[in-house]
């Protein structure tokens with residue numbers, strides 16, 4: 001067992017999730033501590049300006065790395081642990097571009113700088129090897145979900161609703177794992193309420209609950225060809241054009257975009273080998289009661305936050321990158337043909353010693 005920090009800067013750009021776990025990178029995972037460090041509004045705007053990867057990123061990358069070093073210090077203070085007691089950091093960085101068809105995925109974040117700043121060895125660049133080999137490079141959490149779900153009834157779906165939404169389907173057999181990005185998570189709704197109300201997100205889904213879903217707009221959104229593709233498949237944050245909701249009231253637009261997320265999750269079910277008995281939901285979207293209600297209506301089986309089985313739905317992604325960092329050091333696969341479409345089980349990550 002190793003003591004490992006996992007760091008995730010998600011597509012929502014809300015901040016850094018930092019988790020401390022003890023894990024063997026295989027079947028054992030013991031969460032020890034977790035903190036979220038929100039980005040300041042100015043930095044969030046800097047990060048947004050990097051999306052697409054077309055402009056200069058060096059200054060933002062350095063600031064992002066230094067913010068992660070600070071997050072590690074705060075996590076260790078919270079846990080009452082010295083850096084010397086930590087074996088490794090798994091550093092996801094921030095995705096500014098992702099297009100597996102071009103075999104390009106780009107997470108900014110400087111692992112060598114983070115190792116120097118913290119005195120802890122770092123694994124970063126988790127997605128490049130998978131994409132270079134022809135995989136989607138995402139999602140990478142499925143093997144971690146499988147390790148956690150070992151004793152739960154199957155088929156089981158674990159759904160992460162962040163900026164983008166992704167699902168892990170876990171079947172009966174040990175290697176029965178299928179994964180993909182299902183479609184939008186919260187990003188479209190976040191952008192909509194930001195421009196309509198200046199709010200960062202639709203808290204609790206209250207705005208969507210006050211609106212009416214526009215059936216024509218929803219039909220136009222869900223007609224996107226992405227939803228006809230089987231898994232594995234992955235998305236960039238801004239893959240969907242919200243043009244169909246333009247002109248709707250803020251509440252109706254929020255209701256329609258929220259229904260779009262729920263409908264896109266339901267569209268994955270026919271592509272799965274068996275309908276899940278239950279959906280466990282992690283990521284910030286589980287706090288949106290309107291979205292959770294729409295999911296339960298469309299999926300027709302229990303839809304629960306992952307806390308129902310004792311997991312921390314805010315921490316899972318960060319914990320996953322701690323787990324994957326250990327797998328990288330052991331040269332174990334981070335992805336499988338059925339999770340990213342990579343031709344063979346694939347390890348990955350780049351090591352930066354202290």
Ligand SMILES: Nc1ncnc2c1ncn2[C@@H]1O[C@H](COP(=O)(O)OP(=O)(O)OP(=O)(O)O)[C@@H](O)[C@H]1O
Pocket residue numbers: 009010011012013014160161162163164165185186187190200201202203204205282283284285287288289317
């Ligand atoms: N109380 C809440 N009510 C409604 N939505 C919420 C609430 N809290 C968080 N969210 C949503 O969750 C989002 C953040 O989710 P999360 O932190 O899981 O995303 P992420 O990790 O950045 O994204 P990804 O998983 O795509 O990388 C917010 O942007 C917001 O839309």
Ligand SMILES: CC(=O)N[C@H]1[C@@H]2OC[C@@H](O2)[C@@H](O)[C@@H]1O[C@H](C)C(=O)O
Pocket residue numbers: 010011095098105137138139140141142162163164165166181234235317
């Ligand atoms: C390219 C990229 O960074 N993708 C993220 C994003 O956020 C959610 C979804 O899209 C998922 O595919 C992935 O993150 C999670 C942690 C993953 O790789 O499993």
